[in-house]
Amino acid sequence: MDLSTSDTTAVRSFYTGLFGWTADEPQEEFGGYFMFNGAGGQPVAGCMPAMEGAARDIWSVYLAVDDVSKALESVPARGIPAGGGFSARTGGSRGRPARPVV
Numbered sequence: 001m002d003l004s005t006s007d008t009t010a011v012r013s014f015y016t017g018l019f020g021w022t023a024d025e026p027q028e029e030f031g032g033y034f035m036f037n038g039a040g041g042q043p044v045a046g047c048m049p050a051m052e053g054a055a056r057d058i059w060s061v062y063l064a065v066d067d068v069s070k071a072l073e074s075v076p077a078r079g080i081p082a083g084g085g086f087s088a089r090t091g092g093s094r095g096r097p098a099r100p101v102v
Contacts, residue, residue, distance in 0.1 A: 002046040006056040008032065011047060023047075 026032040038044040
């Protein structure tokens with residue numbers, strides 16, 4: 001799960017206070033991305049500054065599937081255009097619908 005936000009300082013304070021999470025230092029080589037950590041230092045969420053022209057404050061949730069391509073092929077049958085897959089930085093693949101699903 002990742003949070004893209006217009007104010008990383010405010011969300012660091014908010015979520016560390018609300019849930020008792022800790023927050024790593026932002027990694028400039030990854031555009032200011034940092035991790036929130038829960039009990040025992042376990043990573044619970046990532047956070048990054050919102051990109052120019054993108055949604056200002058939005059959580060992204062990631063779901064695991066056995067086959068990304070097969071899952072994306074089934075999306076249009078449910079009335080949502082498929083957005084396509086792409087390689088993840090950490091290995092493997094990711095995909096997303098062309099528009100949010102609510």
